[in-house]
Amino acid sequence: MSSNVTVVKRAPDSGSVRAFLHKLAVGDAVAHLITLVCAASIVLITSVLVYQLWTNSALSRHAFGWHFWTTQAWDPVFEHFGALAFLYGTVVTSVIALALAVPVGVGAAIFLAELAPPQVSDMLAFVIDLLAAVPSVIYGLLGIFVVVPFVRVYLAPFLESALGSLPLFKGPSYGVGILTASLVLTIMIVPFIISVSREVLLAVPREQREAALALGATRWESTIKVVVPYARAGIAGSIFLAMARALGETMAVTMVIGNEPRIAASLLAPGYTIASVIANEFTEATGSMYLSALIELGLVLFLVTFILNGLARLLILATEQRGGSHA
Amino acid sequence: MSLRTAWRKSVNVIMLSLTGACTLVIISVLFFILGYLIWNGGKDISWDFFTKLPAPVGEPGGGMANAIVGSGKLLLLAMLFGVPIGVLGGVYLAEFGGRTFGFLVRYTTDLLNGVPSIIIGIFAYTVVVVPMHRFSALAGGFALGVMTVPITVRSTEQFLRAVPNPLREGALALGASKWKSIVTVILPAASSGIITGIMLALARVAGETAPLLFTAFNNHYWSSGWNQPVSSLPVMIYLYALSGYRDWHEQAWAAGLVLLAFVLVVNVSTRLVLSRRTSVPR
């Protein structure tokens, strides 16, 4: 589609064929230019974004260097900033959310791709896509009024009584905390895992399944031993996508995590994530060092989600190409 | 039947039912969310909610009229900013694009799509709020507009590419120039897909809170024009939910219901339209 075809219209009654040609040529060139400018502006916006993140965090990067990521202190008064607590909170909540979401998500994807009749599968996939469309602040709302009391009254005491010997579940149950945030994140990222995994599983060629079944495998065995491994790159891609989403999630997490910049051994303790601290403290960051530290946090969040998203796309692409065309 | 076969068969049944159970759990979560919001929010939806301004702190009553209109205003600004760039960028990629530059554009679009919304908020703050020395609807609309661009570009490109080649060639054969064939034939053919892509993008940003926190800020009154801070539903939900006032909690539920209803209605209707065509771009 890259050739610029100029159609010559034979205008019998004009002495201005050349003028008409010129007009045509100009029209196409103008259209090309306008759309090019719009496309280029996307590149421009993204470049400016990265540039702004980089330069506005320069103060903090030069002052703290790599120690920024190994220090826990977050002291705006003495301008000692360390991101370890936020890194911990971000990583732990995302890892737990993934640990819970992946089995459920892949399980549901298997059901939708392998077992459900096509119409049922499409309809359920549609409903699950709606879950992905629910805004984050509504998850936060439900988090505060449904998940927090549930964790405080039922889940945390249960975990403490059953597994209280582990330092992971010691301590008072506040309701808010790392565990609650992880639970809310789980529900938020499951739809992504399901929808991408389902498509990837559907893309696996029929012959693979039929071959396994012909060899005497049960439905489950053919799924888990043939189909899923065939699609594993794509499923891994969906996990990366979900992880990128979990890492960047702001509102729902801010509302239920307890806002405490401290690393605690217990999952029931409050914590803080990178996105939450930016949301909470950006408007009050007095002093350029404070603001710079927050933007440095944003820069790293951006880089990590960028890498994860890139990997995810590559993996999904690889699986789809391998599987050939799908409906 | 040997023991091993019996074992394999029972594993088969158990695991497959488990996958069904997983699906059931997820589906029921959605219905729970919907039901809970309707139950809690439905009680407090009233004419006041849609028509009154917020009452002073601690006084019961008041509504979120300015937040609803504010969200509408922000979406309008987002559209004004995001639709031209998104649609025309998609046209470029589908119709004019060179190989390397097209690849670059697609790559950065995907990159922009994955950026967490709070980072977009920081970006809009440094680029719009700081030079203007004020929080404004413009800054909020800009942030939301930037978020709609990747979705719009991809869906536009996808639907343009899906227009069958005979249609293109027919237009050209009739003597139309390239741009004319795009405007009069190809775009209209892909229009329903493109419009649904735009609507999906708007539904997505309608619920975004983080980028608005330090761009559009908030406003207790009607916000006139585009250079004043403006209230919005998601920000109000956030502020009210975190407080201790029971009255504010009730209003937060009502606002949540309105927001979710809007997002779901747009999503359901657009996906219904799209399901008759190709699959939805992610």
Place this chain on the structure above:
Amino acid sequence: MLRKTLGCFSLLVLVFSLTVSARAQSHDPLSLNAAGATFPYPIYSKWFDEYRKAHPGVEINYQSIGSGGGIQQLKAGTVDFGASDMPLNDQLLGTFSFKILQFPTVLGAVLPTYNIPGVSAELKFTPQALADIYLGKVTKWNDPEIASVNPGVSLPANDIVVVHRSDGSGTTFVWSDYLSKVSPEWKSKVGSNTSVNWPVGLGGKGNEGVAGLVEQTPNAIGYVELIYAIQNHLNYGTVENSSHKFIKASLATVTDAASGAAVQMRQDIRISITDASGANAYPICSFTYLLIPAKIANATKRDTIKDFLHWMLTTGQTQVEILHYARLPQAVVGIEERQINEVQ
């Protein structure tokens, strides 16, 4: 068909929002933007509403993002004026590129509010107990430090859930300023500022957020301004003052705490009145300040702000007591009336 419906729907939304915003625009009120402390938010929101009723066409949009936020946004120039419970010291004033005038508006009290299942009595707190709870040294409600001054109240052996502010807060400044005065350990370990390194606890956003967390979390203790405890129906305790009496925060006791302040404020309007002397003085009180730029370029804005300040010092003061804030001492009103002339 569906496409047409969608198109009509979106067109309707467009037209609706355009007409409504056009309608709002036709009034074209003067809009002032302000941000800052949550401590006086209830009275400010009432004042701005009343002022708007008295002067239709003036809308002062105040966002309570915390004193830290108010100071920063004023510095960045995104708001017309700010609000802070912590008066700006000379060092902080030096970081501004323009001169700031500080106007005390009301007096308020910060009190320990709690939510203990089964306990509806009014608890007494010694300064040491409060410091130790917030230092993390006292961890259970039935600790002797609390129980010894509350005989007759059966306190459960539950863990105390400490709640503090997650944002930069003037209320935090008042609380930590008081604790620094009564506890040398607090002063050396934590200090006083709008944002401190809390040894323990959960963070809530704004006075509203702390009240919300305390309300929803059993066994919680938090510090909030008086009106928040009242409006959210939270229990709050009495605090032992420097005369060793347990005082409950109220209009009378807060006014008492400020009784000696006017003299000092003639020299410097910034003052700390925590741990005030006086038999009936509530020990954790504070003035709260509006931060007004000394030079305002826009004449309409300047005149409106000055008019509002006059209104605040006269009519406004008559409305504060309903919300349990104490009025400014008359001498202070006089000082401020003179200071308004410095706004140019």
